[in-house]
Amino acid sequence: MKPEEREQKLRAVAQEIIACKACVLHQRRRKAVPGDGSMHADLMFIGEGPGQYEDEQGLPFVGKSGQYLDELLRMVGLNRQEVFITNVVKCRPPNNRDPLPNEIEACKSYLDRQIELINPILIATLGRYSMARYFPNGKITQIHGRPKFDNGRIYYPLFHPAAVLRNPDLRPAMEADFRRMIDLVKEAKSKPAPSDPQPEKKDEDPPTPPKQLSLF
Numbered sequence: 001m002k003p004e005e006r007e008q009k010l011r012a013v014a015q016e017i018i019a020c021k022a023c024v025l026h027q028r029r030r031k032a033v034p035g036d037g038s039m040h041a042d043l044m045f046i047g048e049g050p051g052q053y054e055d056e057q058g059l060p061f062v063g064k065s066g067q068y069l070d071e072l073l074r075m076v077g078l079n080r081q082e083v084f085i086t087n088v089v090k091c092r093p094p095n096n097r098d099p100l101p102n103e104i105e106a107c108k109s110y111l112d113r114q115i116e117l118i119n120p121i122l123i124a125t126l127g128r129y130s131m132a133r134y135f136p137n138g139k140i141t142q143i144h145g146r147p148k149f150d151n152g153r154i155y156y157p158l159f160h161p162a163a164v165l166r167n168p169d170l171r172p173a174m175e176a177d178f179r180r181m182i183d184l185v186k187e188a189k190s191k192p193a194p195s196d197p198q199p200e201k202k203d204e205d206p207p208t209p210p211k212q213l214s215l216f
């Protein structure tokens with residue numbers, strides 16, 4: 001798929017999300033939060049759902065957790081415009097309650113399409129709901145920072161930034177996980193896994209694909 005086509009499709013997904021009424025969460029949202037960042041990102045973060053500030057601004061991770069996420073990205077030489085950040089549900093659950101299974105299910109196709117279109121090398125999960133997608137029985141204290149390689153993509157469970165802010169003892173582990181994650185992306189870019197899609201798949205792309213993470 002051509003980059004422009006991909007961008008156009010992603011914008012269409014975002015428009016659908018903004019108009020979506022597929023679950024009750026639409027009732028009390030101020031702004032839906034489709035996601036933010038590069039549509040050609042190598043690295044995608046999936047959180048739980050928007051909180052108060054995200055709901056006000058229509059952007060993911062802009063509150064305290066987001067500031068910490070920004071700090072972690074800076075630590076590895078990145079900023080949020082070079083990655084893609086989204087959530088399992090795109091509208092704020094009232095009083096920041098946990099998203100319900102039927103809400104996650106109702107919202108799933110948006111996330112599925114975003115992943116398919118962005119086609120990131122690595123998906124980092126932030127919190128238990130995105131983790132549950134890829135590590136159904138995983139316990140974060142045991143599996144954080146341990147990559148799963150599947151079909152040419154890396155799935156990588158991280159602590160939720162809010163959990164680290166609540167428990168600063170987790171900071172060193174979070175930082176180490178972040179650095180390891182960047183190494184994994186670099187490594188994957190330098191030698192594609194045998195299970196990676198064949199390059200022919202992208203033969204419509206220009207010779208230098210507009211992947212943003214030239215830093216890698």
Ligand code: URA
Pocket residue numbers: 047048049050051054059060061062063065066086087126127
């Ligand atoms: N926490 C999340 O999981 N997602 C956000 O967008 C903000 C805070």
Ligand code: SF4
Pocket residue numbers: 017018020021022023024025026032089090091103106107
């Ligand atoms: Fe639609 Fe998802 Fe918002 Fe529910 S949370 S209304 S499914 S966009």
